[in-house]
Amino acid sequence: MRELFSFLPEERVLVDKEDLLLYAYDATPSRRYPIAVVRPVSTEEVAEIVRAASREGLSLVARGAGTSLSGAPLPCEGCVVVDFTLMDKIVEVDETNAFVAAQPGVVYEELNRELEKHGLFFPPDPGSGSVCTLGGMVAMNSSGIRAVKYGTTRDYVASLEVVLASGEVVKLGGKYKKSASGYDLKSLLVGSEGTLGLFTEVGLHVIPKPSHRAAMIASFNDFEKAAKAITKAVAGRLDIAVLEIMDSPVVEAVESFSGISLGSAEVLVLAEVEGFDTSVEEEIRRVAQIFAEAGASVELAFDEAEIAKMWKARKAALPALARLASTLLLEDITVPVSALPEMMLRIRALAEKHKIRIATFGHAGDGNLHPTFLADSEEELGRARAAIEELFRECLALGGTLTGEHGIGIEKRPYFELEHGKAAQVMRDIKRALDPGNVFNPGKIF
Amino acid sequence: MRELFSFLPEERVLVDKEDLLLYAYDATPSRRYPIAVVRPVSTEEVAEIVRAASREGLSLVARGAGTSLSGAPLPCEGCVVVDFTLMDKIVEVDETNAFVAAQPGVVYEELNRELEKHGLFFPPDPGSGSVCTLGGMVAMNSSGIRAVKYGTTRDYVASLEVVLASGEVVKLGGKYKKSASGYDLKSLLVGSEGTLGLFTEVGLHVIPKPSHRAAMIASFNDFEKAAKAITKAVAGRLDIAVLEIMDSPVVEAVESFSGISLGSAEVLVLAEVEGFDTSVEEEIRRVAQIFAEAGASVELAFDEAEIAKMWKARKAALPALARLASTLLLEDITVPVSALPEMMLRIRALAEKHKIRIATFGHAGDGNLHPTFLADSEEELGRARAAIEELFRECLALGGTLTGEHGIGIEKRPYFELEHGKAAQVMRDIKRALDPGNVFNPGKIF
Numbered sequence: 001m002r003e004l005f006s007f008l009p010e011e012r013v014l015v016d017k018e019d020l021l022l023y024a025y026d027a028t029p030s031r032r033y034p035i036a037v038v039r040p041v042s043t044e045e046v047a048e049i050v051r052a053a054s055r056e057g058l059s060l061v062a063r064g065a066g067t068s069l070s071g072a073p074l075p076c077e078g079c080v081v082v083d084f085t086l087m088d089k090i091v092e093v094d095e096t097n098a099f100v101a102a103q104p105g106v107v108y109e110e111l112n113r114e115l116e117k118h119g120l121f122f123p124p125d126p127g128s129g130s131v132c133t134l135g136g137m138v139a140m141n142s143s144g145i146r147a148v149k150y151g152t153t154r155d156y157v158a159s160l161e162v163v164l165a166s167g168e169v170v171k172l173g174g175k176y177k178k179s180a181s182g183y184d185l186k187s188l189l190v191g192s193e194g195t196l197g198l199f200t201e202v203g204l205h206v207i208p209k210p211s212h213r214a215a216m217i218a219s220f221n222d223f224e225k226a227a228k229a230i231t232k233a234v235a236g237r238l239d240i241a242v243l244e245i246m247d248s249p250v251v252e253a254v255e256s257f258s259g260i261s262l263g264s265a266e267v268l269v270l271a272e273v274e275g276f277d278t279s280v281e282e283e284i285r286r287v288a289q290i291f292a293e294a295g296a297s298v299e300l301a302f303d304e305a306e307i308a309k310m311w312k313a314r315k316a317a318l319p320a321l322a323r324l325a326s327t328l329l330l331e332d333i334t335v336p337v338s339a340l341p342e343m344m345l346r347i348r349a350l351a352e353k354h355k356i357r358i359a360t361f362g363h364a365g366d367g368n369l370h371p372t373f374l375a376d377s378e379e380e381l382g383r384a385r386a387a388i389e390e391l392f393r394e395c396l397a398l399g400g401t402l403t404g405e406h407g408i409g410i411e412k413r414p415y416f417e418l419e420h421g422k423a424a425q426v427m428r429d430i431k432r433a434l435d436p437g438n439v440f441n442p443g444k445i446f
Numbered sequence: 447m448r449e450l451f452s453f454l455p456e457e458r459v460l461v462d463k464e465d466l467l468l469y470a471y472d473a474t475p476s477r478r479y480p481i482a483v484v485r486p487v488s489t490e491e492v493a494e495i496v497r498a499a500s501r502e503g504l505s506l507v508a509r510g511a512g513t514s515l516s517g518a519p520l521p522c523e524g525c526v527v528v529d530f531t532l533m534d535k536i537v538e539v540d541e542t543n544a545f546v547a548a549q550p551g552v553v554y555e556e557l558n559r560e561l562e563k564h565g566l567f568f569p570p571d572p573g574s575g576s577v578c579t580l581g582g583m584v585a586m587n588s589s590g591i592r593a594v595k596y597g598t599t600r601d602y603v604a605s606l607e608v609v610l611a612s613g614e615v616v617k618l619g620g621k622y623k624k625s626a627s628g629y630d631l632k633s634l635l636v637g638s639e640g641t642l643g644l645f646t647e648v649g650l651h652v653i654p655k656p657s658h659r660a661a662m663i664a665s666f667n668d669f670e671k672a673a674k675a676i677t678k679a680v681a682g683r684l685d686i687a688v689l690e691i692m693d694s695p696v697v698e699a700v701e702s703f704s705g706i707s708l709g710s711a712e713v714l715v716l717a718e719v720e721g722f723d724t725s726v727e728e729e730i731r732r733v734a735q736i737f738a739e740a741g742a743s744v745e746l747a748f749d750e751a752e753i754a755k756m757w758k759a760r761k762a763a764l765p766a767l768a769r770l771a772s773t774l775l776l777e778d779i780t781v782p783v784s785a786l787p788e789m790m791l792r793i794r795a796l797a798e799k800h801k802i803r804i805a806t807f808g809h810a811g812d813g814n815l816h817p818t819f820l821a822d823s824e825e826e827l828g829r830a831r832a833a834i835e836e837l838f839r840e841c842l843a844l845g846g847t848l849t850g851e852h853g854i855g856i857e858k859r860p861y862f863e864l865e866h867g868k869a870a871q872v873m874r875d876i877k878r879a880l881d882p883g884n885v886f887n888p889g890k891i892f
Contacts, residue, residue: 096681096784119683141626152624154633155601170869175782177812178598179847180587180637181854182866182891183873187600187633191626208683235542237565237654237722276683279725336621338542366623401625408627420628423616426880427629433879434872445628 001036001080004052012039012086023081026068027128028411029327034061034075039083043161043169043200049082050198050439051167059442062194064105064133067126069330070409072140072193076443082198084135090114091201097175099158101203104135121209123150126405127318135199140407141191148234148365149241149274150207152405154190159203162189162196165435173203188430193407194441196434210274213241214284215301217310218291219265223247223348226267227341229294230364233271234337238287242272243365244314247344250359250372251313253320260313269296269364270314272307317361318372325357325374329384331391334368335400346394347371354387356380368404392418408445416446447482447526450498458485458532469527472514473574474857475773480507480521485529489607489615489646495528496644496885497613505888508640510551510579513572515776516855518586518639522889528644530581536560537647543621545604547649550581567655569596572851573764581645586853587637594680594811595687595720596653598851600636605649608635608642611881619649634876639853640887642880656720659687660730661747663756664737665711669693669794672713673787675740676810679717680783684733688718689811690760693790696805696818697759699766706759715742715810716760718753763807764818771803771820775830779841780814780850792840793817800833802826814850838864854891862892 005013014020014037024031035058040046053060059079066073075081088105095118102111108129112122125144126132132142138160143152159173172186173179189196220226230243246254246268255262262268269291273283281302288298301307322328335343344360347369351358362369371391373384392402392415402412402419417424424446431438431446451459460466460483470477481504486492499506505525512519521527534551541564548557554575558568571590572578578588584606589598605619618632619625635642666672676689692700692714701708708714715737719729727748734744747753768774781789790806793815797804808815817837819830838848838861848858848865863870870892877884877892 094784096677097782098681099782141630143624143626147624152626154630164868164872168868170867170872172869174847175784175845176780176847176850177783178589178593178780178814178850180589180598180778180849180851181847181858182637182862182870183642183876184587184600184633184637185869185872187630191628191630196629231542235544332626334622334624336540336543336545337623338540338621368624399621401620401622401627403626404622404624405626412627416628421616422610422614423618423631424628426610426616426631429879430629430876433875 004056005038005049007048008038008045023063023083024075026066026071026073028069028071028074030071030074032075034079034081037081037083039086041086043163046082046163046198046200047167047169050163050165053080054165054167054437054439057437060439061441062135062139062198064136065128065131067128067132067136068140068409069332069406070403070411072407072409072444074410076441084133087200093118094175098206099175099203100206101201102134103201104133104199106134108132108134108137115206116209119209120206122156122204122206124153124156134202138190138199138202139192139194143405145242145244145363147363148243149239154187156204156206157186157190157202158205160186160189160199161201163198163200165437165439175203193409193444195431195444196440211276212278212280213272213274213307214280215270215272215307215310216284216288216298218269218296218298219263220267220269220296221265222295223266223344224341225294226269226296227344229291229296230269231337231340233287233290234365236290239273239283240271240287240365241274242270244270244361245364246314246317246361247359249357250317250321250361253324253359254313254316257320257323258316260316262313268313270310321359321372321374325376327375327381329373329375329388331371331373331388332403332406333391333395333400334366334404335395335398337367339398339400340364340367343369343395343398347391350387350390354383356383356387410444413445450502451484451495453494454484454491469509469529470521472512472517472519474515474517474520476517476520478521480525480527483527483529485532487532489609492528492609492644492646493613493615496609496611499526500611500613500883500885503883506885507887508581508585508644510582511574511577513574513578513582514586514853514855515778516849516853516857518853518855518890520856522887530579533646539564540621544652545621545649546652547647548580549647550579550645552580554578554580554583561652562655565655566652568602568650568652570599570602580648584636584645584648585638585640589851591688591690591809593809594689595685600633602650602652603632603636603648604651606632606635606645607647609644609646611883611885621649639855639890641877641890642886657722658724658726659718659720659753660726661716661718661753661756662730662734662744664715664742664744665709666713666715666742667711668741669712669790670787671741672715673790675737675742676715677783677786679733679736680811682736685719685729686717686733686811687720688716690716690807691810692760692763692807693805695803696763696767696807699770699805700759700762703766703769704762706762708759714759716756767805767818767820771822773821773827775819775821775834777817777819777834777837778849778852779837779846780812781841781844781846783813785844785846786810786813789815789841789844793837796833796836800829802829802833856890859891
């Protein structure tokens with residue numbers, strides 16, 4: 001390996017077992033070792049790595065922070081991991097065009113800290129935002145709690161520099177705001193999970209950073225009323241930036257482990273609106289009215305300290321659940337918002353049928369739920385897996401998609417055709433056309 | 447032909463010269479005859495047409511209203527035109543999910559009239575909106591004056607039913623708001639100009655229809671000041687829905703032919719803001735202030751009659767120009783907004799250098815300009831074409847794209863590689879993978 005990558009300094013080619021261990025995982029339970037790790041610092045080095053791997057028939061797996069919940073950056077059998085964390089420069093912030101160009105290894109929150117100095121903002125806000133990298137976000141089409149208002153990473157990608165399987169470097173898109181020139185290759189590359197090419201620079205259209213926000217927490221003691229109120233709020237003419245849900249198993253976990261009192265609510269809904277003036281206060285009142293009319297007890301928050309307090313419960317959800325069982329299987333389905341009440345009922349029914357604990361939180365505003373399956377034994381894990389397969393079938397039957405923001409990776413690969421049918425073959429045809437040697441992240445997605 | 451398409455009733459297979467004439471044109475000067483026209487009414491018929499054509503090695507050109515300014519729906523040599531105008535049903539309006547499904551032949555403005563009954567709105571607003579079809583808009587990634595605020599057709603496509611070259615029908619996307627599941631085939635299909643598949647149903651995410659608007663017209667007697675003020679307005683934190691520009695040759699044409707007095711302005715800028723309450727009035731004042739500070743004389747309009755009057759000049763632009771010369775070559779470049787002043791200077795320089803009349807209007811807010819070349823003789827046309835080639839080179843040198851909303855078609859095909867370089871080959875590889883027999887619209891884009 002050192003010989004194959006002799007164009008890199010020795011310290012940027014890792015082959016020792018203890019070094020490789022650091023690259024053998026992501027946020028899924030699996031562990032797989034690569035045969036080597038390379039750490040490029042430039043586009044030219046990435047291109048040379050790809051040419052060398054293509055020549056030798058080696059596969060390459062791109063990696064940022066390794067925070068994936070789907071297994072996308074897990075090493076494949078006999079692969080070389082391309083670690084992008086040394087390519088972490090912000091190349092340019094262009095205020096006039098509200099554009100930023102950065103290398104793929106830049107961390108999401110660091111990018112936003114720099115943008116904030118210019119009054120700008122890159123909204124997709126994954127849970128792993130304090131550590132995850134831009135390249136990973138583009139590869140997975142990441143998003144988070146703000147997607148209901150601002151969309152996903154794909155909506156912001158203006159340009160991409162990509163190394164293809166041939167080792168050629170292509171530039172897609174630009175700083176301009178619209179184009180009708182040829183196929184939209186950059187949207188194809190966004191969300192391709194490292195299977196079509198390696199990103200070496202990402203350009204983003206960004207937006208003015210909101211200066212004002214206001215929040216609401218609504219506590220329901222009736223599960224269906226809550227789900228229906230969410231649907232009503234989303235269908236309304238409201239400018240909601242965040243609309244989160246936590247069901248009773250999540251509420252209980254948060255109450256017992258964090259000591260936050262949530263009045264043993266059956267369902268909690270958190271909402272936030274963002275803007276550029278105090279009209280956010282009227283808007284959150286309009287949102288709150290819908291939930292109050294649906295029977296919730298509602299609290300509002302207008303300053304940062306109050307809002308932060310409100311968010312404590314939501315932020316405690318995953319850590320609190322993690323203490324309830326030895327294994328958490330965190331799912332990520334999305335259904336049309338109209339189907340949210342029915343989907344939540346079906347999740348409850350699955351818990352009963354399979355005698356398994358399921359705690360559900362998620363981004364209700366865009367129909368993206370994270371039903372989290374708790375298991376303490378192999379036997380319980382087996383029941384959880386059976387329930388998850390049914391969950392996927394129910395979600396698809398309601399017009400949904402297998403993943404809102406975590407990607408397919410290896411975790412959802414067995415179910416991919418269930419969702420896409422014949423379109424899965426079209427994707428495979430594109431993969432073969434762009435990467436005939438299957439160099440990039442083989443065995444992922446399909 | 448009648449035999450090959452014997453599964454269609456005779457009156458929906460056209461082969462007579464006088465019938466074919468109606469399909470031999472689009473909005474470019476070229477004329478080309480197909481060998482037949484078929485008029486399907488269902489997805490199954492479209493699939494059968496594709497299977498028949500694939501079997502016989504015939505090529506198929508999809509067609510809606512034929513309003514293209516790039517030649518995309520012009521018949522290819524020996525092709526069969528698939529006329530989608532009989533597939534014009536609105537299948538479903540779903541208020542809860544703010545979603546509409548329609549067949550490709552539905553006319554843009556008819557779709558919006560139906561949506562308006564539900565308080566909804568599909569914003570991309572091509573100049574041909576009163577006649578152009580949804581299928582054509584998706585194929586070309588159409589947009590118009592509102593793209594600066596609302597983006598292009600691609601931003602709204604939620605799902606597509608597509609007939610592939612194999613005759614298989616695939617469904618892409620759905621009613622859900624976000625997904626990270628596999629390649630974004632629907633974004634790839636949007637803007638593919640009929641070269642990858644035929645659309646049989648389109649699902650759109652739509653938005654609440656704004657209830658309030660306000661407009662501004664700013665008249666400059668200094669060209670550079672106007673361009674710089676536009677850049678400043680766009681870079682500001684303003685919620686501008688429309689930002690149009692007309693230069694002095696356009697102003698003169700409008701004044702002489704429509705009798706509207708525009709004070710012989712050097713540059714006119716029109717802006718509009720849209721929203722859900724009277725805050726649009728404050729917002730348009732903020733926009734107006736930027737232009738007033740830059741030296742323009744500014745008028746505001748707050749009611750529909752005043753706004754309509756303001757728009758009369760803009761709407762008269764193209765008809766007025768059409769009366770100035772026997773041939774108009776309407777171009778469609780987009781540059782980053784920061785490059786707008788420089789691009790406009792270079793257009794002026796091209797007019798002088800090539801001794802050709804160029805009148806420029808366009809959607810300045812997103813950097814999309816329509817420099818319109820006027821010619822009255824073959825010799826003048828030759829100079830115009832030489833100037834247009836230089837225009838493209840200048841536009842690309844400034845980081846722009848060949849087309850903001852008209853597509854490549856046949857008109858810009860010679861320049862496609864200039865913009866895309868090696869990425870053009872990636873597009874060709876995808877075309878070959880999805881349509882190995884080159885059934886769909888051969889000879890377009892690349």
